[in-house]
Amino acid sequence: MGSPWSELLANLAVVAMFVSVWIHTHVWLDRRPAMAKAVAFGLLMGAGAIILMLTPMQLQPGVLVDLRTTMIGLAGFFGGPVAGIVAGIMAGAFRTFEGGIGAFAGAVGIAATMLIGIAGNLALRGRPPAMADIMILGAAAAAGSLLGLPVLPRAVLQTVLPEVALPSTLLIFVSVAMSGLALHQERRRLEALQSRRIFKAVVETLPDCLNVKDLDGRFIIANPATAELMHAPDARALIGKTDFDFYPRETAQEFREDELAVLASGVSSTIEQRLHHADGTDGWLATLKAPFRDKTGAVVGLITHNRDITIRKQLETELAESQARLGDALTHMADGLVMFDPDGMLVLCNAQYRAMFPRTADIRVPGADHRDILRASAARGEGITPPEAVEDWIADVMASQTLASHRQVRLADGRWLDVRTRPTGDGGSLSVFSDITEAKQVEAELLTANEKLNLLAHRDGLTELLTRRAFNDALSREFARCRRNMKPLSLLIIDVDWFKQFNDHYGHPAGDECLRAVSRCIEATARRPVDAAARYGGEEFALILPETDARGAFVIAENLRSKVRDLALAHAGSEKGIVTVSIGVGTFEGGAAIEIADLIRRADEALYGAKAAGRDRVHGWRPHLSEPRSTGSARKP
Numbered sequence: 022m023g024s025p026w027s028e029l030l031a032n033l034a035v036v037a038m039f040v041s042v043w044i045h046t047h048v049w050l051d052r053r054p055a056m057a058k059a060v061a062f063g064l065l066m067g068a069g070a071i072i073l074m075l076t077p078m079q080l081q082p083g084v085l086v087d088l089r090t091t092m093i094g095l096a097g098f099f100g101g102p103v104a105g106i107v108a109g110i111m112a113g114a115f116r117t118f119e120g121g122i123g124a125f126a127g128a129v130g131i132a133a134t135m136l137i138g139i140a141g142n143l144a145l146r147g148r149p150p151a152m153a154d155i156m157i158l159g160a161a162a163a164a165g166s167l168l169g170l171p172v173l174p175r176a177v178l179q180t181v182l183p184e185v186a187l188p189s190t191l192l193i194f195v196s197v198a199m200s201g202l203a204l205h206q207e208r209r210r211l212e213a214l215q216s217r218r219i220f221k222a223v224v225e226t227l228p229d230c231l232n233v234k235d236l237d238g239r240f241i242i243a244n245p246a247t248a249e250l251m252h253a254p255d256a257r258a259l260i261g262k263t264d265f266d267f268y269p270r271e272t273a274q275e276f277r278e279d280e281l282a283v284l285a286s287g288v289s290s291t292i293e294q295r296l297h298h299a300d301g302t303d304g305w306l307a308t309l310k311a312p313f314r315d316k317t318g319a320v321v322g323l324i325t326h327n328r329d330i331t332i333r334k335q336l337e338t339e340l341a342e343s344q345a346r347l348g349d350a351l352t353h354m355a356d357g358l359v360m361f362d363p364d365g366m367l368v369l370c371n372a373q374y375r376a377m378f379p380r381t382a383d384i385r386v387p388g389a390d391h392r393d394i395l396r397a398s399a400a401r402g403e404g405i406t407p408p409e410a411v412e413d414w415i416a417d418v419m420a421s422q423t424l425a426s427h428r429q430v431r432l433a434d435g436r437w438l439d440v441r442t443r444p445t446g447d448g449g450s451l452s453v454f455s456d457i458t459e460a461k462q463v464e465a466e467l468l469t470a471n472e473k474l475n476l477l478a479h480r481d482g483l484t485e486l487l488t489r490r491a492f493n494d495a496l497s498r499e500f501a502r503c504r505r506n507m508k509p510l511s512l513l514i515i516d517v518d519w520f521k522q523f524n525d526h527y528g529h530p531a532g533d534e535c536l537r538a539v540s541r542c543i544e545a546t547a548r549r550p551v552d553a554a555a556r557y558g559g560e561e562f563a564l565i566l567p568e569t570d571a572r573g574a575f576v577i578a579e580n581l582r583s584k585v586r587d588l589a590l591a592h593a594g595s596e597k598g599i600v601t602v603s604i605g606v607g608t609f610e611g612g613a614a615i616e617i618a619d620l621i622r623r624a625d626e627a628l629y630g631a632k633a634a635g636r637d638r639v640h641g642w643r644p645h646l647s648e649p650r651s652t653g654s655a656r657k658p
Contacts, residue, residue, distance in 0.1 A: 031076055032073050032076060032077075032087050032088040032196075033088060033192065033195075033196050035069060035072050035073050035076065035088075036069065036073070036088055036091050036092065036196050036200055037199075037200070037203075038069075039065060039066065039068070039069035039072075039092065040095070040200045040203050040204060041203075042065065043062065043065055043066075043204075044203065044204070044207045047061075047062070056103060059100050059101050059103040059104045059107075060103060060104070060107055062096060062099070062100040062104040063096050063100055063103060063104035063105065063106065063107025063108045063111075064107055064108075064111070066092040066093065066095055066096035066100070066104065066107075066108040067092070067093075067096070067107055067108035067109075067110070067111030067112055068111070069092040070089040070092040070093055070108060070111065070112035070115075070131075071111060071112065071115045073087045073088050073089045073091075073092065074087055074089050074112070074115060074116060074119065074127075088192065088193060088196050089112055089116075089127075089130075089131065089134075090130060090131070090134040090162050090163075090165060090166040090193055090197075091162065091193060091196040091197050091200060092108060092112070093105070093108050093109050093112055093131055093134045093135050093138060094134045094135075094137055094138040094141075094158060094161075094162035094165075094197055095138065095197065095200055095201060095204065096108035096109075096135075096138060097109070097134075097135055097136075097137070097138020097139040097140075097141070097142055098138040098139075098141045098142050098150070098158050098201070099142070099150075099201075099204050100142075101139070101142050102139045102142065102143070105135050105138045105139040105142070106135065106139075108135070109131055109132065109134075109135030112131045113128050113131045113132065116128055116131060129168055130165065130166045130167075130168055133165035133166075133168040134162050134165045134166060136165075137158070137161045137162055137165045138158070138162070141154065141157070141158050141161070149205075149208060149209075149212070150201075150205060152202070152205070155197075155198060155201035155202060155205060156198060158197055158201060159193070159194040159195070159197035159198040159201065160194060162193055162194070162197045163190040163191070163193040163194040163197070164190070166189070166190060166193055167190060224244045225244055225245055227244055227246060228246055229246060229326060229327060229328045229329075230243075230244065230246045230247040230250050230306075230325070230326065230327035230328070230329075231243075231244045231246070231247065231324075231325070231326050231327075232244065232247045232259070232324075232325050233313055233322055233323070233324050233325075234263075234280070234322055234323045234325065235321070235322045235323075236284065236320070236321065236322060236323075237263075238263045238264065238277055238280060238323075239261055239262065239263055240259040240260050240261065240262055240263070241260070241322060242260075243256045243259040243260070244256055247259060247327070250306075250327065250329065251264075251267040251268070252267065252298060252299075252300070253267060263277075264276045264277065265277075267299070268296075268297065268298070268299065269297050269298075269299055271297070272295075272296065272297045275294070275295075276294065279292060279294065279308070279310065280310060280323055280325075283310040283311070283312060283323060284312060284320060284323060287312050287320060288312075289309065289310065289311040289312070290309075290310050291307070291308065291309045291310075292307075292308055292310070293305060293306070293307055293308070293330070294306045294308050296331075303331075304329060304331035305329070305330045305331050305333075305334040306327045306328065306329060306330065307327070307328040307330045308325060308326070308327050308328075309325070309326040310323055310324070310325050311323070311324045311325075311326075312324075351371035351372075352371060352372060354371065354373060355373065355455075355456075356373060356453050356454060356455045357370070357371060357373045357374030357375075357376070357377045357453070357454035357455075358370065358371050358373070358374055358451070358452070358453055358454075359371075359374045359385075359451075359452050359454070360445070360449060360450070360451045360452075361391050361422060361449050361450050361452075362447070362448075362449045363447060363448035363449050365390055365391040365392060365419060365422070366388060366389070366390060366391070367385065367386065367387055367388065367389045367390075367391065367394070368387060368449065369387065370385060370386075370387070373454075374454060377436075377438065377454055377456065378398065378403060380398070380401045380402070380403040381394060381397050381398050381401060381403055384397055391418075391419065391422070392415055392419065395414075395415045395418055396411065396415065399411045399414070399415075402433050403432060403433060404430065404431075404432055404433060405431055405432070405433055421442060422442060422444070422450040422452075423444055423448075423450070424442075424444065425442065425443050425444065426440075426441075426442045427439075427440070427441050427442075428440050428442075429457070435458070436456060436458045437456070437457045437458045437460075437461040438454050438455065438456060438457065439454070439455040439456075439457045440452055440453070440454055441453045441455075479491035481555075481556040483533055483536060483537065483540075483556070484536055484537055484540035484556050484562075485540070486540050486543065486544070486554045486555050486556045486562065487553055487554065487555035487556070488555065488556065489555065489556070489557060489558075491555065492553065492555030492557065492563055492565070495553040495555070495565055496512070496553075496565055496617060496620075496621075497617060499551070499553070499565055499567045500609065500617050500620070502567070503567055503568065503609065503611060504609075504611065506611070507611035507612060508567070508568045508611045509568060509569060509570040509571075509608060509609060509610050509611055510565070510566070510567055510568070510569070510608070510609045510611075510620070511566040511569045511570065511571065511573070511574030511606060511607065511608045511609075512563065512564070512565055512566070512606070512607045512608075512609075512620055512621065512623075512624045513563065513564040513566065513574065513577070513578050513581070513604055513605070513606055513624065514557060514561065514562075514563050514604070514605045514607075514621075514624040514625055514627075514628045515539075515543065515557075515561065515562040515563070515564065515581070515602050515603070515604050515628075516560060516561050516562075516602060516603050516604075516628055516632065517535065517536070517539055517560040517561075517600065517601075517602055518592075518595055518597070518600070518601045518602060518603055518632075518636040518637060519592065519594050519595040519636070520532065520535070520559070520560035522592075522593075522594025522595070523535060523592055523594055523595075523600065525594070526593050526594050535590060535600055536556075536560065538588055538590060538600075539562065539585055539588075539600070539602065540554070540556070540562065542581060542584040542585050542588065543562055543564060543581060545584060546564070546577055546580055546581040546584065547564055547566075551567045551568070552564065552565065552566055552567070553565040563624075564577075564581070569608075570608060570610070571606065571608040571641060574606045574608055574641075575606060575639060575641060578604045578606055578639040579639050581602070581604065582601070582602055582604060582637070582638075582639055585600060585601060585602045586599065586601060586637070588600060595636075597636075597637055601636060601637035602637070603628060603631040603632050603636045603637065603638055603639075603640075604628065604631060604638070604639045604640070605624045605625060605626065605627030605628025605629070605630070605631055605639075605640055605641075605642070606624060606627050606639060606640065606641040606642065607620050607621070607622075607623035607624030607625075607626075607627060607641075607642050608620075608623075608641070608642075623642035624642065626642055627640040627641055627642040628640065
């Protein structure tokens, strides 16, 4: 053997060699399970410890000193419990196999160092070791190597302690520190390499454009998305080139001016840029430009992140156009439109809606509560609402908002609004208000006109009595009612005596006036609401007397005949000298088995009998016309 220190330095070289072997070969195990990698690291460190024990420094026969604790401590600290135990067992077994007076002391030192390494690894709790951690490991391993000395023979201990203990522990500390730092740097290198790989993968797969330029605008780094945006073959084709090599000059010049502004200010900037390609296509970019600085803080380039927002810009343009069209439609539509959310808050309304409610237009704005709007409308007298039931009215209106409804509302100023409400998908409502005041006015006018037409259709134009058609309807109705109620019904048929001669002598205008005078007498006679007088023919009239028996009908008929005589209208063509009427009376007793035609025939036959008896008479119907019942100026036959 050589000198003790040269042998210790040889041990240090062995440590360095094994650490170097691990640094250069462990990458082969990166894809293996963690357990396999830990076992491999323990085997390598254990083999190193054995090699170190084969080249020890011998102080005296049987007492050897080496750097085995370095390998065992590194195994447990960097490889974990599995690696530490594997290396410790290998080293301990070999040391025990060698034997000698220091075998037990060596085994104790190996076990202590193994436990120190494993304890250090567990204390890290998975975090990467720092330089301070490695220094502590070196000191602990050096101290642990001395734990086996107390079991040596006193004579050997007295020789080892003063001559080798301090130098060997110092050398162990140095070897652990240097080896630990080498492994630490290797781990950092691997982490940096892994980070670089991840960063590169992220940048290359990033859909957005990312690149770095120097101060002159030349590309230093670019990802594939940048090449695709600039219509370049690949990212490598961009290196050393500028925007002027790919874009029209005007576009490239705008981009360069933006870059110079950021470089001059030294502050990051986010802008939107209009993009024009040489092939004529256009687009938009959302661009972040940030200064790229070196270690001293000096600006040496520019980092650019581009995001293609062409589709977003197109959608924004389409949305703006749609909103403008919608706004125009809402503004110019003739109807009022309002939308409420599920809580009854006004979300949207047009100007026409607010114009329809001038007294509450100030509160019919987005954000207003529908209930507050209705309360204000009631308080300001805008609508027709029950004064003592306003809240009930509001509750009814709010309830109608949840259902599809169609209602008409009349305002206090006389206007009418047609309201169509539909619930929305989110629980709110959409209502359309239409001003139908003019339509309502037209409707009222039509109703009035219809009433007038109905009156004209049922009233005789000359006498204003019922027409023949209206008479038939009234007689059918009253006949059915009296039959149903077992009540009598009488019918008078009245004829103006010698009316043709009156017309021939006095003329038709006088004849018309005569008929009007007679009709007024008939109207004066038919006093009850149920009585119905009609112009039955040219100079014939009819009077329906519901719930009137034959005796009562005779009294009424005689009263009518007298009223006509009292008119004292001169009639030169009549033997009476004045206008008179003949009246036939037909009566339906409630239980009689006759029809309407029978009743009319009876009244007509009675009228014929009155005329045959000399006119100016009232005759009632009898089964035998030769014996009619009559009253008048002539006596009964």
